[in-house]
Amino acid sequence: MEHLEAARLYLFGEVKFLHLLLLLMALDIVTGLFKAWKNKNLWSRKSLFGYARKVLVLVVIILANVVDQVLDLNGMVAYATVLFYLANEGLSIIENLADVGVLVPTGLxxxxxxxxxxxxxxxxxxxxxxxxxxxxxxx
Known part of the structure; x- marks a missing residue:
């Protein structure tokens, strides 16, 4: 049981907003599927690379968390990393929605x-x- 706790600590620790990032990743996948369906490009290599990138984002967050743990930075590196990817996912979702015809704020x-x-x-x-x-x- 101690090994599981150590693995959990080093993998994700107490990374803030990780659940929100996972939710936005799922929403990005769903809106990306709608976009691909609209463009008649549902089973493309691009979508497979997109899924792989999402997995690699989690690898980057794990790495950031390990750096935080080793350097005793109280989660600052992982927090900044997650905030960056939250913004990235949010922009991607809005871009997908705009592409399928959903109204988005004009300035955006x-x-x-x-x-x-x-x-x-x-x-x-x-x-x-x-x-x-x-x-x-x-x-």
Whole structure:
């Protein structure tokens, strides 16, 4: 029994919002299936890679938790990692919903279209968004 407790501690410990992340992952899969069904691409290699990426996200969270445990960081690395993936899953869900025709907030839909049509990567888009002058939008 002690081995199970040690394994649980090192695998996920007390990672905050892990249940919410798992829920969002499931919702992303469901909305992704609707998107694939709409685009008549239900059984694609892309979806299999998407499922594999979700498993690898959990591996990254386990690694972040192990780093927290070894360095005694009180869950900060795992918490930040989960928050990053929560945001990523949320954006993916909204993108899937917009693609199947569900109304999403206009500003958010426009940002998603700009990211989709841009040659820049998402980190570049975020960096640009946070470093742009507030007056640039008014010109």
């Amino acid at each position: 839909a426009e940002k998603l279209k700009n990211i989709e049509n841009s040659s820049k990567t998402l980190p570049e888009e975020v960096r640009e968004e946070f470093t742009s002058e507030k007056g640039d939008d008014e010109k």
